Amino acid sequence: NAGVTQTPKFQVLKTGQSMTLQCAQDMNHNSMYWYRQDPGMGLRLIYYSASEGTTDKGEVPNGYNVSRLNKREFSLRLESAAPSQTSVYFCASSEASHYGYTFGSGTRLTVV
């Protein structure tokens, strides 16, 4: 079972470059989420999609955009990368609002 698949696993960007982080789940979950994890800061919500066709901002949305392409896929785009966006990014999905998440394996992004 694949669960939640994230690509790429590692990426190095130069300041100002753009990229899209891909996330796909095969569990037929309605809700999907993007978090970033920084040392001492815990996991912080960037954007979420409660259901197919809807997206909304989380705690730290500035500098990011998202697309819920279909029920399976939820992508995160950095339009103009900044060093402050150096982080580990996790995608997660959930069957319903009161269930826990299944996380992807993460993307380690470095912006130089």
Next chain:
Amino acid sequence: QKEVEQNSGPLSVPEGAIASLNCTYSDRGSQSFFWYRQYSGKSPELIMSIYSNGDKEDGRFTAQLNKASQYVSLLIRDSQPSDSATYLCAVSIRGAGGTSYGKLTFGQGTILTVHP
């Protein structure tokens, strides 16, 4: 005040001991509470969920919830070196509209080390 706070740690316990991890939260209306385990360099893994006041046991793990005190804890009995990891407390925090939409707010994590 942070929305979800965990005891700062790190916590070190001997093998076979009970490890106790604590978490407080700010939203009195929160309904769902979770504990995740995260090994270094890996993604968080759900180990316990709890929704009602009291204790919930699963193998060596016991989650305890006290909504009146806005407090949730995780006990690990007979701790093993393989339990060494960061433990994340997560709580469904309601937004301005009064619903969480499944969003979880995480504490900063407590590093647990179990030494032989």
